[in-house]
Amino acid sequence: MNFSAINTASDKQTNHGAIQTYVVLGGGTAGWISAAILIRSLVNTKVNIHVVESPHTPTVGxxxxxxxxxxxxxxxxxxxxxxxxxxxxxxFKLAIKFTDWYAKGAHYWHPFGYIGNEIDGKPFYQHWLKYQQQGGALSFTDFSPAIALAKQNKFFIPDPKQPTNLSSSSYALHFDAALVAKYLQHYCETRGVKIHKAHVKDVKRDNTGNIGQLIFNDNKTLSGDFFIDCSGQQGLLIGKTLRVGYENWQQYLPVDSAAVVQTENSGALPPYTESIAHAHGWRWRIPLQNRTGNGYVYCSDFCDDNAAMRLLESNVFGEKLTDTRCLKFTTGMRDKCWEKNCLAVGLSSGFLEPLESTSIYLIMRAMLNFVQSIPTKDPSPFTVSEYNRLMRHEYHCIRDFIVLHYCATTRKDTPYWQMWQSLSIPDSLQTKIALFKEYGRLYQDKSDLFSQDSWYAVLEGMGVRPNAYDPVVDASVAEKIHSALPSAAEALIDSAGKALGHEEYLERIR
Ligand SMILES: Cc1cc2nc3c(=O)[nH]c(=O)nc-3n(C[C@H](O)[C@H](O)[C@H](O)COP(=O)(O)OP(=O)(O)OC[C@H]3O[C@@H](n4cnc5c(N)ncnc54)[C@H](O)[C@@H]3O)c2cc1C
Incomplete structure (x- = not known):
């Protein structure tokens, strides 16, 4: 994600009709990330940024x-x-481990970073495919540095000055959402963002249809030039006020509920997220330093909330720290994320279910795209429609990647999994799979969040194999390459074995 390409604005620039006041409605992850990116991008300008969060409406948590x-x-x-x-x-998070998705008893990994190295300008996957078709026993992700680390509960941050065979690993974080909101709130407050603990009861529009004012429960008002709607699923500004519709994607992604509970940690802290398929959905396990987050994402057509909560509770390790609760959602996205003087960010703009942890990414992407095209009070229709096109494309690419995790399953053991045999698959994904099945070729879309290696990992994990490898691979000195593969995989395990344990790494940071 190229944050470095953002130019921060300066007060030396004189912008006719420049926006003076931004109002961010919502103090969840979306609200605070939005405000933080705005204040950072508009540093040294004289803009006012306000964040409004309701003392009554909780964040999704x-x-x-x-x-x-x-x-x-x-x-x-x-x-x-x-x-x-x-x-x-x-x-730290190096990967997601998917268990029981392709078939009960089977598992696969989706790692961060590269898997193997390109050889003769061809993806490593193609060479691995030939190696595998000729009897090679190692799996594709055996060549991922992140997986070599994850399997041994180790962690390592690559140092560009000291390249090793683990250098192409990459990592993310698991964190406590409430503490992140607190952290970013402090970040924003100390940089001059004004915070209003107030519940919005009404919204006033001006004679152009733009949003003009928020009216709080105590009848106080807050005016602004531009509004960022981070009010969560209800979309108070983008949906309820501006009436922008929501495109429902339940025909592709029918899960609509999640039971969640936090538990004490038990056992070693894995440097990866676990995603375990169950009878009517899937369960996550996210380890934090002090506790574990657990959730069961399910489809309410097949499982009621009580049954879901029971399933979750009977599968957690460690003492429960919170009550188990249920959340409801509709997979899909807004018809437009930017309408008039309002940008929808976070759950107000859409939700794709949490399987690949993409929502926080979409918040950052929404703001990154926005600050690259900061409008005046009267935004150009071209800017607005290009923004909406980019966000729509992002959502579509991610949607296809998530659907892939389900649509190729061989599971038929419950009505829920049987349903997947007949569900619609987006045309774009059907085409991608059809092309892949010919010669394992992926025609990479540069604006797709997920890299070729991510697609290869999940396609392979879900048993989608091409009929043949790309014949161009025969032009490489294949035998030499193939005989080197087992020692390359072994070297990864060796190097990973010498890295610090995940907990030891965290201990050093503390
Ligand atoms: C089950 C589940 C699991 C998820 N897991 C992941 C994950 O692992 N990774 C990931 O990236 N994303 C995940 N997400 C998505 C992630 O939780 C959200 O994208 C993120 O929390 C942003 O939410 P939000 O800030 O848009 O909305 P919310 O958290 O709902 O915040 C809404 C804010 O608006 C305020 N508000 C609402 N109405 C008013 C009003 N009238 N007046 C004033 N204020 C108001 C509220 O007080 C609150 O502060 C998950 C989502 C779900 C449902």
Whole structure:
């Protein structure tokens, strides 16, 4: 994620019709990330930024697994990673381990970073495919440095000055969402963001249809030039006020509920998220320094809330620290994320279910795209429609990647899994799989969040194999390459074995 490409504005620039006042509605993860990116991007300008959070409406309170772009965001905000990790009880995440997805008893990994190295300009996957078709026993992700570390509960941050065979690993964080909100609130407050603990009871529009004012419960008002709607799933500004519709994607992603509970830690702290498929959905396990977050994502057509809570509770380790509660959601996205003088960020803009931990990424992406095209009070329609196109494309790419995790399953053991045999698959994903099945080729879309290696890992994990490897691979000195593969995989395990244990690494940071 290229945060470094953002130009921070300066008060030396004179902008006719420049926005003076931004109002962020919502103090959840989306609200605080939005305000932090705004204040950082508009540093030295005279803009006013307000955040409004209701004392009555709680945040969703989940959202604890991230992807590597979180580290880019910390760097952009000049937040020392060590301080952030300590104050949010964070742990490291190298991968997701998927259990029972392809079939009961089977598991696979989706690691961060590269898997193997390109050879003769062809993806490593193609060489591995030929090696495997010729009887090679090692799996594709045996060539991932992140997996070599994850399997041994080790952790390592690559140092660009000292390259090793683990250098192409990458990592993200698991953290406590409430502590992250607190951390970013402090970040924003100390940089001049004004905070209002107030419940919005009404919204006034001006004669152009723009949002003009928020009206609080105590009848006080707050005016602004531009509004960022981080009010959660209800979309108070984008949906309820501006009437922008929501495109429902339940025909592709029918899960609509989650039971969640926090428990005491028990056993070693794994440097990865676990995703375990169950009868009517899947369960996550996210380890933090001081506790574990657990959740069961399910489809309410097949499982009621009580049954879901029981299933979750009977599968957690460690004492319960909270009551088990249920959340409801609708997978999909807003028809437009930017309408008039309002930008929808976070759950107000859409939700794709938490399988690949992409929501916080989408918050950062929404703000990154926005600050790259900071509008005047009268935004150009081209800017707005290009923004909406980019966000729509992001959502579509991620949606396809998530659907892939389900649509290729061989499970038929419950009505829920049987349903997957007949569910619609987006055309874009069908085309991608069809092309892949010919010669294992992926036609990479540069704006797809997920890299080729991510797609290969999940395609392979879900048993989707091409009919043949790309014939171009035969032009390489294949035998030499193939005979070197086992020792390369062994060397990864050796190097990972010498790295610090995950807990030891965290201890050093503390
Ligand atoms: C089950 C589940 C698991 C998830 N797991 C992950 C994950 O692992 N990784 C990930 O990246 N994402 C995950 N997400 C998504 C993630 O939780 C959200 O993207 C993130 O928390 C942002 O939420 P939000 O700030 O948009 O909304 P919320 O947290 O709902 O915050 C809404 C804010 O708006 C305020 N508000 C609402 N109405 C008013 C009003 N009338 N007046 C004033 N203030 C108001 C509230 O007080 C609150 O502060 C998950 C989501 C769910 C449902």
């Amino acid at each position: 989940v959202g604890e697994a991230t992807i590597p772009s979180i580290m880019d965001m910390l760097q952009y905000l000049n937040i020392p990673a060590q301080d952030f990790i300590n104050k949010t009880n964070a742990t």
